[in-house]
Amino acid sequence: MTKTPLLEIEDLHAKVADKEIIKGFNLTINEGEVHAIMGPNGAGKSTLSNVICGKPGYEITSGSIRFKGKDLTKMSAEDRAREGIFLCMQYPVEIPGVAVTTFLKHSINAVRKYHNLPELDTMEFVKMVREEGKKLGIDNEMLKRPVNVGFSGGEKKRLETLQMSILKPAFAIFDEADSGLDVDALKVVAEGMNGLRDGKRSMLIITHYQRLLQYVVPDFVHVYADGHIVKSGDKTLAAEIEKDGYAAYTREK
Amino acid sequence: MGGLVQKVKLFGEYIPWLQAMRDKGALTFDDLGLPTPKTEAWKYTKLRDLNTDDLVIEPSNFLAEMRVTAEEACGCHHEDEGCGCHHHGEGCCCGHHHEEGECHCHEEGHVCECQQKLHVPFDAYVIHFEKGKMIPPFPDFPRGVEVMNLMEAVITEDAKEYLGKVADIKLHPFAALNNAYMEEGIYLCVHKNVKVDKPIVLINHTKSGEENIFFNIRNLLVLEQGAEAEFVEWYNYTGAVKSRYFANVVNEIVLGKNAKLSHYKLQDEAFKANHIALSVVKQKADSNYHNFCLQRGANIGRNEVKVLLTDENASAEVDAAYIMSGWATLDTTTDILHLSPRTFSSQLVKGVVGGEAKGVFQGKIHIAKDAVQTEGNQLHRALLLSDTAEIDVKPELEIFADDVKCSHGAASGELDENQLFYMQSRGIGREEAKQILIDAYLEEALDKVKNPEIRAWLSDYAHAPQE
Numbered sequence: 001m002t003k004t005p006l007l008e009i010e011d012l013h014a015k016v017a018d019k020e021i022i023k024g025f026n027l028t029i030n031e032g033e034v035h036a037i038m039g040p041n042g043a044g045k046s047t048l049s050n051v052i053c054g055k056p057g058y059e060i061t062s063g064s065i066r067f068k069g070k071d072l073t074k075m076s077a078e079d080r081a082r083e084g085i086f087l088c089m090q091y092p093v094e095i096p097g098v099a100v101t102t103f104l105k106h107s108i109n110a111v112r113k114y115h116n117l118p119e120l121d122t123m124e125f126v127k128m129v130r131e132e133g134k135k136l137g138i139d140n141e142m143l144k145r146p147v148n149v150g151f152s153g154g155e156k157k158r159l160e161t162l163q164m165s166i167l168k169p170a171f172a173i174f175d176e177a178d179s180g181l182d183v184d185a186l187k188v189v190a191e192g193m194n195g196l197r198d199g200k201r202s203m204l205i206i207t208h209y210q211r212l213l214q215y216v217v218p219d220f221v222h223v224y225a226d227g228h229i230v231k232s233g234d235k236t237l238a239a240e241i242e243k244d245g246y247a248a249y250t251r252e253k
Numbered sequence: 254m255g256g257l258v259q260k261v262k263l264f265g266e267y268i269p270w271l272q273a274m275r276d277k278g279a280l281t282f283d284d285l286g287l288p289t290p291k292t293e294a295w296k297y298t299k300l301r302d303l304n305t306d307d308l309v310i311e312p313s314n315f316l317a318e319m320r321v322t323a324e325e326a327c328g329c330h331h332e333d334e335g336c337g338c339h340h341h342g343e344g345c346c347c348g349h350h351h352e353e354g355e356c357h358c359h360e361e362g363h364v365c366e367c368q369q370k371l372h373v374p375f376d377a378y379v380i381h382f383e384k385g386k387m388i389p390p391f392p393d394f395p396r397g398v399e400v401m402n403l404m405e406a407v408i409t410e411d412a413k414e415y416l417g418k419v420a421d422i423k424l425h426p427f428a429a430l431n432n433a434y435m436e437e438g439i440y441l442c443v444h445k446n447v448k449v450d451k452p453i454v455l456i457n458h459t460k461s462g463e464e465n466i467f468f469n470i471r472n473l474l475v476l477e478q479g480a481e482a483e484f485v486e487w488y489n490y491t492g493a494v495k496s497r498y499f500a501n502v503v504n505e506i507v508l509g510k511n512a513k514l515s516h517y518k519l520q521d522e523a524f525k526a527n528h529i530a531l532s533v534v535k536q537k538a539d540s541n542y543h544n545f546c547l548q549r550g551a552n553i554g555r556n557e558v559k560v561l562l563t564d565e566n567a568s569a570e571v572d573a574a575y576i577m578s579g580w581a582t583l584d585t586t587t588d589i590l591h592l593s594p595r596t597f598s599s600q601l602v603k604g605v606v607g608g609e610a611k612g613v614f615q616g617k618i619h620i621a622k623d624a625v626q627t628e629g630n631q632l633h634r635a636l637l638l639s640d641t642a643e644i645d646v647k648p649e650l651e652i653f654a655d656d657v658k659c660s661h662g663a664a665s666g667e668l669d670e671n672q673l674f675y676m677q678s679r680g681i682g683r684e685e686a687k688q689i690l691i692d693a694y695l696e697e698a699l700d701k702v703k704n705p706e707i708r709a710w711l712s713d714y715a716h717a718p719q720e
Contacts, residue, residue, distance in 0.1 A: 055674050077677035078686075086678075093675035097693025106689060107679040114680065146693075163679060 003030035006171055006202050007052075012063035014051045020061070021047040023227030029171070029202050036205040036213055038238060039224035040246040045206045046090065048224070049175045053087045054080050067171070082114035084170035086163070088177055092156045095147040100159065103147045104129055108166055132165045136192060154185030161192035172196065173204045178212040190215030210242040225249045257305045257467065258282070263436045264315035264404050271407050271435070274417045278432025285426040294424065297613040297645040298555055299582045303527055308467035308499055313436060314386045315404055371489055373454050375706035382457040385468025385500065386437055397447030398482075399440075403471055406440030416473050419505035420533040420559075427529045431469045431503040438471035443480035445509075452483035452517075452707065457500070459523070461492020467499045474504065476512035478537075483515040483704060490523040490550065497552075498523070502530040508540035510564070515543045517707055519714055522550035524579060531557045538564035538593075545702050547711050548575040548583045555584035555613075562589070562596035572601045574698040574715055576691070578608035578638075586615040587631075591624040591657075600631040603698040605691050607638035616661065617649040624654045631661040636668065636694050638687075692716045 007029040014022040021044040029035050039045050051058045052065060054077035065072040072080055081087075095103065109119040120128070133143060136158050148156050157177065164172055174193065178186055193203065193216045205218060213221070213235065221237040222229045223246070230249045231237065258279070265271050287303070288295030373379050380400070381388040387402050394400050399411070406412035422429040443449055457470065476482060488500060500522065508514055514534075522528045528551040534542050546556045560569045575583040589598045598618065606612040618629040635644045648661040668690050676686035695715045702708035 053678050055678075056670065076683065077674060078680055078682050081678050081680040089675070089678075093669075093671045095672050095675070095690070095693065097696045098689055102689070103676070103679075106676070106681050106685065110682060110685065111680040167680065 036218035086169035086172040090176035153180035281429035309464040397444040399442040403438040434469040445477040446479040448481040454485040461496040465497040478509040481513040486518040504532040506534040510537045511539040518546040520548040536567040542569040557586040559588040568597040572701040575604040577610040584613035591620045591627045604635040606642040609641040611643040615647045619651040622653040628658040635665040
């Protein structure tokens with residue numbers, strides 16, 4: 001079976017405020033694959049996700065990122081999202097004064113519009129959000145609250161998962177999705193992630209610890225240090241790191 | 254001759270007390286002159302852009318009306334039939350001049366142009382003004398609510414007790430001018446314990462003309478003991494956007510014991526026009542006054558509210574929102590005087606400033622010597638959308654009493670890049686994301702509007718893109 005590449009990153013170099021963070025990064029993720037990137041703190045893991053998603057303030061100095069064969073680096077952050085890239089954030093941002101439903105409605109309709117689909121009317125939208133929310137234990141009360149304001153760590157992650165289940169992205173990046181979660185919350189998040197594994201959708205899990213990978217088992221594991229991948233393997237690599245730590249890889253340079 | 258000082262013939266020059274007030278206004282303005290950048294109360298308001306030289310004052314409607322009545326006017330105007338929007342001296346309400354009998358305004362289904370444009374989207378008693386002049390008829394008010402044009406209330410002397418006695422013109426050149434031209438406006442009196450069932454809306458609609466007109470509106474609102482009302486001012490404009498008219502408004506408001514007034518205002522003037530307004534409110538014991546003003550139009554827009562809490566347990570909330578771009582200056586000035594013990598005030602003002610515009614907030618809380626156990630709070634916040642936008646804030650606390658609670662705060666900031674990126678990463682376009690954040694920012698202030706219908710109406714204007 002031939003694999004269809006979804007995300008192709010070649011020899012990527014990127015800097016933030018004149019400091020080079022990503023140094024010759026290569027990675028290809030095919031349709032349906034789940035990759036994990038593990039790395040020590042300060043390795044530039046979050047920079048990588050921000051660069052893929054087009055956050056302002058990051059400058060790509062050389063290399064390429066293609067998504068479904070299209071050059072991502074020329075696209076705005078919103079167009080990347082509309083193409084099907086979803087960033088599940090380590091620290092979801094609080095937006096006072098904007099209700100979750102308002103936010104979700106703008107989001108889903110912006111994506112639909114991009115794909116020349118009619119906007120959802122309020123009834124259709126509310127029905128869908130309530131149904132999806134119910135699966136994640138998100139009640140109507142939570143949907144009325146301002147986005148992430150006063151949410152617990154678990155609630156924030158559930159809202160991220162809800163957004164994902166509504167937007168149905170082709171590719172999702174989980175940036176330290178397990179940080180600040182207790183075991184129960186972690187299980188909810190992992191369930192949500194596993195629910196999205198349908199053999200077609202791809203994922204990139206960025207994490208410091210192996211913890212999450214016990215629940216969401218990746219197809220590939222990469223060790224990321226000093227701005228590039230230093231070792232790749234299967235799920236056993238994660239267990240190895242959990243046992244031996246990152247010291248062996250950071251000393252390599 | 255143009256300008257702010259013109260010789261015009263006004264109604265009722267034979268009424269000594271009225272004429273004395275006008276003369277005093279003219280003399281005071283002559284003494285004070287226009288504020289300069291050195292005038293403390295006006296130093297942030299860019300009055301050099303006022304351009305008054307070619308302003309024209311239109312002839313009095315009251316004097317014209319007598320003439321019109323005598324001559325039966327054009328023959329196609331009718332207060333009792335047709336659209337009900339009577340337009341003096343301009344021919345037909347459809348804007349055209351017709352030969353007698355050719356007007357189609359009363360044909361079935363015809364809706365007057367100005368009514369189409371200025372539909373009040375909630376149930377209300379609506380009083381129409383056009384270019385600063387009242388357009389009869391009045392709606393039918395319920396028992397216990399008395400509304401007249403101001404000159405009528407001068408003749409009946411209903412207005413005599415308070416007119417010119419609430420607003421102090423000594424230090425306010427534009428209020429002095431308003432005195433000098435005192436003629437148009439309404440007198441509203443809500444009798445003891447009467448609660449008006451619907452908001453009373455005063456719409457001033459300015460349509461573009463070839464001349465830059467200058468008009469003054471003076472309203473006197475009296476709520477007797479235990480009376481309750483909602484009063485809405487709506488300044489609206491249609492026509493060529495370059496019209497540079499000048500609206501100068503003064504409201505004098507008296508709240509009797511335990512009276513309650515919600516006073517809302519939408520300032521949506523043409524972007525080259527100027528709008529300067531002063532509301533002075535005198536409150537008796539246990540009364541409550543709530544003012545909310547949304548400014549989104551005009552080149553120079555100033556909304557000044559002065560509240561005198563003269564008796565115990567009187568309370569006032571003075572809230573506002575403004576949204577502006579281009580080169581406008583929008584000024585919100587408040588002066589809350591706690592003159593008696595146990596009086597309460599709070600203020601929340603939020604603004605959004607873009608382009609090369611300038612927002613001004615001057616908020617003064619004065620607590621008199623004996624006004625103990627008083628509480629006054631004030632908060633101003635502004636969102637700056639560009640590097641060239643400017644905001645000037647001058648909070649002033651004058652506290653002469655002990656045992657009071659008083660606070661003020663001011664903050665300005667920019668749109669949060671992390672919030673913008675978060676929304677973009679969910680597919681929401683950057684410009685749309687900005688608008689969502691701006692709307693959310695103003696929502697906190699709009700939340701202060703208690704009447705949900707009026708809130709929704711103001712909200713639509715706060716969130717609509719500016720021309």
